[in-house]
Amino acid sequence: MVLGKEIRLGRILTNGKMLCIPLDHGISSGPIAGIKNIANLIDQTQDSGLTCFLVNKGIIKALPTPPRIGIIAHMSAATSLGPDPNNKILMGSVKEAIRLGADGVSLHINIGSKEEPKMLFKLGQVADECNEWNIPLIAMMYPRGENIKNPHDPSIVAHAARIGAEAGADIVKTVYTGDPNSFREVVKSCPVPIVIAGGPKSNTDSEILQMCRDAMNAGAIGVTFGRNIFQHKRPNEIIKALHSIIFEKFYNERSKLGKNKKKSE
Template sequence: MVLGKEIRLNRILKKGKMLCIPLDHGISSGPLRGIQNISELINQTQDSGLTCFLVNKGIIKSLPAPPRIGLIAHMSAATSLGPDPNNKILMGSVKEAIRLGADAVSLHINIGSKEEPSMLYKLGQVSDQCNEWNIPLIAMMYPRGDNITNPHDPTIVAHTARIGAEAGADIVKTVYTGDVDSFREVIKSCPVPIVIAGGPKANTDHEILQMCNDAMKAGAIGVTFGRNIFQHDNPNEIIKALHAIIIENKHYGRNKSKKSGRK
């Protein structure tokens, strides 16, 4: 018997792998270059190899047409203008995400921040709602806050990812540690699949593709890259290259340093 969660997971994954473009930056950072017109960006890139995209609920309502790829509704936010950008508050419900047609929901949790207890409480609540309604939960688990001196420390990243799994997430998104061996240990210690965040803008396409290749080699099921896709001079080109690594299992590895296209 196929359950609703499996059907929905199948919509945001391809061959069990994820290539997602998160576009939730409008609340935290404003209309950044590349996402001034999200609907146009989605329409232009959704047939290039993405398995899904992630947006805030208001953007779903503004889409001019149903998307042809998986849709993740992001449910937490904070702004760079507020008193504590690391304090992500809940801005929606699982029922609302279902009403809007989302295939999954996501929540951002900053481990090590002052507001960590409140965010973990919300994660537990949303996890329970997702189980009730059979909708996948993607937990964005970041080591970020006053108690984190090195957010790429493998021990801290492993702990952070494990928290997301223990709280009930179906997929955990976290930062890449920087090397295959240490990230493989993060993967081994997390009982649910992991995808990596893109982090700050890369200087070259080589950096983007090498990080993706190494994360997949370590055992990740994919990536969620925002700026490194939507601020690229040719988003479709970089998506196709990522698709080859993630979905087609093609190896990437070279020494030349081609400049990454940027707007």
């Protein structure tokens, strides 16, 4: 018997792998470069190899036409203007995500923040609702806050990822530790699939692609890259290159992005 969660996972994954562009930055950072017109960005990139995109609920309502790829509704937020940007509060519900036509729900949890207990409580609640309604939950588990000295420490990243899995997430998104050997241990210790965040905008295409390649070799099922795609000078080309790494297991940088290594913009 095929359950609704499996059907929805099939809309945000392809062959069990993910290439997602998160576009939830508008609440936290405002209409920054690359996402000033999200509808145009989605329309122009959705056929380049993405399996899904991630947006805040209001953006789903504002889209002029139904997208052709999977939709993840992001349901937690905080702003850079507020008293505590690390305190992500719940801004929607699983039922609302379903009404909007989303294929999955995501929450952002900052492990090590002083508000961590409240965020974990909400994560547990939403996980229960996702199970009730058979919709996938993607938990963004970031080591970030007052108690985190090194957010890329493999033991801390592994702990954060494991928390997401044990709280009920179907997929955990977390930071890359910086090398495939240590990240392989993170993947091994997490009982649900892991995808990596892109982090700050990289200086070169080779940095972006190598991080993707190393994470995949370590056992990740994909990437969720935001600024490294939507602020890239040629978003479609970097998506195609990432798709080759994730789905085709080979990548010819010379043929995909030009003869010389170019800076991403």
